[in-house]
Amino acid sequence: MIGLSHYLIVSAIIFSIGLVGVLRRRNLLMLFFATEVMLNAVNIAFAAISHYYNDLTGQMFAFFIIAIAASEVAVGLGILIVLYKKHGSLDLDDLSSMRG
Amino acid sequence: MSLEQFKNRNVGTQNYKTLDLGQSPTSGMGKFTQVIKRSVKGELFVGLWVTIREMFNALFRGNMHTVKYPFEKLPISPRYRAIHDMLRLLESGSYRCIGCGLCEKICISNCISMDTRYDENQRKEVSEYTINFGRCIFCGYCAEVCPELAIVHGPRYENASEQRASFSLFEDMLTPIDKLNLQQEYDGFGAVSPNADENIKQTPLAY
Amino acid sequence: METTLVENLPQVTAVGVIIKAVIILAVISAIAGFGTFVERKVLAFMQRRLGPMHVGPYGLLQIAADGIKLFTKEDIIPQNANKLIFMIAPVITAATAFIALSSVPVFPDFIIPEFIPLLGGTFVPSIASDLNIGILFVLGMMAAGLYGPLLAGMSQANKWGIIGAARTAVQFLSYEVVTGLSILAPIMLVGSLSFVDFNNYQAAGIGSWMVWQQPVAFVLFLIAGFAETNRTPFDLLEHEAEVVSGYATEYSGMRWGMFFIGEYANMITISVIAAIVFLGGYDPEATLGWLTIILKIGFFFFLMLWVRAAWPHVRPDQLMWLCWKVLMPLAVVNILITAIVVMV
Amino acid sequence: MYEIVAFYLFSALTIGLFIITVMSKNVLYAMTSLASAMVLISGFFFILGADFLGVVQLIVYVGAIMALYSFAMMFFDATRDIKEKNTNNALVFLLGGMSALVLVLMFSAPIFSDSIQALYPMHEGAGNAQDVGIVLFTKYLVPFEVAALMLLVAMIAGIILAGKKMDQSLTEDMSADDEIMIVKDEK
Structure with missing residues (x-):
């Protein structure tokens, strides 16, 4: 039978995938994607805990995470467009103008 | 219709109606009231009503406008200029063409070619007569110039064919001898019109 | 999803659900094909034409002819296109449309007669998966359906496709808001998200239909439904006069046909939702109760064609x-x- | 039975799709795999009985957030691969693996703690949506309103950030626009 640990392991694997993505990618859009992967991993964990402990708090937090992701995408896309207008690229190496 | 009406090319000065659309609103409030007016006036529902009315007219009142073309054809004007017909004399059944060559001469796209010879009775006969329908512009000059009303424009407008030779030979355009009774005198462009007598002005005898 | 279903309804077996799924797939695909025929015919009648007449009696076999044509047409994939995504995109449209239909009651409950071997006596439910959040699930699946045109437009390396994809994103995202908000008011009145509860709420006859209580929501839902199914007044995704064929520019053959099937399945879904939520749905007691909902669905389907015949397009702005x-x-x-009325 | 099959199927597919998201050079592949993995995650939620959360995931995450991302992707040529310098791949994998290990430990901790009590238990009989609604609008009302406010702020921020120079073209250079403006002025 599938237990809580199964879900938590899947969630951890997905979270680490997202983490690898955040560390590895240089493109801003891809960074956002990797962040979404991590947020989703957390959502799975919350929903699983909520199910196995018969408690709704986990689901509530998952809702708020989705809300945060929604506001993140609104602001993030704004920044993305501004940066693209300014630099013509979304590569983080091109954007690091403060390195001196 | 007088000739002047045909020759008038000044399309802009004719009595066209111009739609009075009014000023389009520029302010936000004006746009809003326009939208409200248009919505409340029910123009959209008029459109719906018109289409459903036409549907019922078409289905139940026989207003269907489709012509199932290959099976039914609309009657075309007798003066329509399509594929040429070569007519026969009704009395003898021999073809009317006397081989004068006027049609060949007048043809502006140079698509008629004919050849004549004298037959055993020393009568001129058409040995070869072809019209290249790839070049013919169906202007009707040949029919107009023909002194014997031998070549007229017929009603056959389906020009598609597997071979272009299939309808450009003299024999193909000639009225079949067994359908001679179906040949109509006023049959196409260039033929004498029914009221020709009224239109002819008598030449004064003094000339 | 199927686990919760089996727990919820004890008499439903997995076999019944699978049969139901197959029936939905087969029948709705056939209806989608038939819908193209009906659309041509109705549009033709409204323009005083006859429509397709040659293939079969009154052109009824035109569907078969279209199917043969679509299946045998060359399946072209442009050279610079992203091939995998290009191939997947139409499947997304069709699949999401059918998944959305899985939680909509389309056909009545029935029990397969005993004389049929193997499957005799199997109970086939009216809804393949009776989620208690049915309406939201349908809306969510239709929201996911926007990926079909979107990916199709973006993968085909064609500027018309990109414009079509951009319009997809803009139009579907915007009108999802209106669909959700408009259907929220009836949900508040009924207090449930299940289609069955909606049906029971309006069981008292025509007077209890939701339209009379929520006329504004009904009109808003219809308008938004037109936009979400990409029907004519809002047919901007593949508007021939502006963007050649929008997202479907490079598609041919059955891939294009799948977009079509998806669109018609979505039309049916929207019609079913409108019929159940606003027009009283079906009557489970009466023997011919299912005929009423079929008539209602047919009315909405006809309305979509009617509007297409009558109204012009709008500009994207x-x-x-x-x-x-x-x-x-x-x-x-x-x-x-x-909300104020419900509270007071 | 169904649950086991569905769980393993969903988790295998999700992990595979997320790996594609993270590793793919093509932004279109990344977006597609991310979106489809999110649909599958909503499948997880349905298995876990969190129906409403699953539907919210479908509508908000898949239908809105990912669609917004793809709308941002219209600025680039989506069929072209993106070039990026990937430095220190080994280090990245090491760090990722280590944090994964830490996370496994972290997530496995609640399994051994039996003393946890359900604060807001789910009610048998009541649907998930009703339960969620009651809890969301009683105990979590303030966070809910704050989240709404945050969304509003984010929306305004997004509009201001992206819409500031909305009349300028992203792809053409500005001089061409200036010429057009001059022509308009003369007229």
Whole structure:
């Protein structure tokens, strides 16, 4: 039978995938994607805990995470467009103008 | 219709109606009231009503406008200029063409070619007569110039064919001898019109 | 999803659900094909034409002819296109449309007669998966359906496709808001998200239909439904006069056909939702109760064709203006008033 | 039975799709795999009985957030691969693996703690949507309103950030626009 640990392991694997993505990618859009992967991993964990402990708090937090992701995408896309207008690229190496 | 009406090319000065659309609103409030007016006036529902009315007219009142073309054809004007017909004399059944060559001469796209010879009775006969329908512009000059009303424009407008030779030979355009009774005198462009007598002005005898 | 279903309804077996799924797939695909025929015929009649007449009696076999044509047509994939995504995109449209239909009651409950071997006596439910959040699930699946045109447009390396994809994103995202908000007011009145509860709420006859209580929501839902199914007044995704064929420019053969099937399945879904939520749905007691809902669905389907025959397209900016400045405030005001009425 | 099959199927597919998201050079592949993995995650939620959360995931995450991302992707040529310098791949994998290990430990901790009590238990009989609604609008009302406010702020921020120079073209250079403006002025 599938237990809580199964879900938590899947969630951890997905979270680490997202983490690898955040560390590895240089493109801003891809960074956002990797962040979404991590947020989703957390959502799975919350929903699983909520199910196995018969408690709704986990689901509530998952809702708020989705809300945060929604506001993140609104602001993030704004920044993305501004940066693209300014630099013509979304590569983080091109954007690091403060390195001196 | 007088000739002047045909020759008038000044399309802009004719009595066209111009739609009075009014000023389009520029302010936000004006746009809003326009939208409200248009919505409340029910123009959209008029459109719906018109289409459903036409549907019922078409289905139940026989207003269907489709012509199932290959099976039914609309009657075309007798003066329509399509594929040429070569007519026969009704009395003898021999073809009317006397081989004068006027049609060949007048043809502006140079698509008629004919050849004549004298037959055993020393009568001129058409040995070869072809019209290249790839070049013919169906202007009707040949029919107009023909002194014997031998070549007229017929009603056959389906020009598609597997071979272009299939309808450009003299024999193909000639009225079949067994359908001679179906040949109509006023049959196409260039033929004498029914009221020709009224239109002819008598030449004064003094000339 | 199927686990919760089996827990919820004890008499439903997995076999019944699978049979139901197959029936939905087969019948709705056939209806989608038939829908193209009906659309041509109705549009033709409204323009005083006959429509397809040659293939079969009254052109009835035109569907078969179209199917043969679509299946045998060359399946072209442009050279610079992203091939995998290009191939997947039409499947997404069709699949999401059918998944959305899985939680909609389309056909009645029935029990397969005993004389049929193997499957005799199997109970086939009316809804393949009776989620207690049915309406939201359908809306969510239709929201996911926007990936079909979107990916199709973006993968085909064609500027018309990109424009079509951009319009997809804009139009579907905007009108999802209106669909959700407009259907929220009836949900508040009924207090449930299940289609069955909606049906029972309006069981008392025509007087209890939701249309009379929520006319604004009904109109808003219809308008938004037209936009979400990409029907004519809002047919901007593949508007021939502006963007050659929008997202479907490079598609041919059965891949193009799958977009079509998806569109017609979505039309049926929207018709079913409108019929159940606003027009009283079906009557489970009467023997011919299912005929009423089929008539209602047919009416909405016909309405879509009718509107296509009568009304002109709108411009994209007019579409956005309509959504955000007219429909959404109206929907919010409607919800507010409904909430006040429900509370008081 | 169904649950086991569905769980393993969903988790295998999700992990595979997320790996594609993270590793793919093509932004279109990344977006597609991310979106489809999110649909599958909503499948997880349905298995876990969190129906409403699953539907919210479908509508908000898949239908809105990912669609917004793809709308941002219209600025680039989506069929072209993106070039990026990937430095220190080994280090990245090491760090990722280590944090994964830490996370496994972290997530496995609640399994051994039996003393946890359900604060807001789910009610048998009541649907998930009703339960969620009651809890969301009683105990979590303030966070809910704050989240709404945050969304509003984010929306305004997004509009201001992206819409500031909305009249300028992203792809053409500005001089071409200036010429057009001059022509308009003369007229």
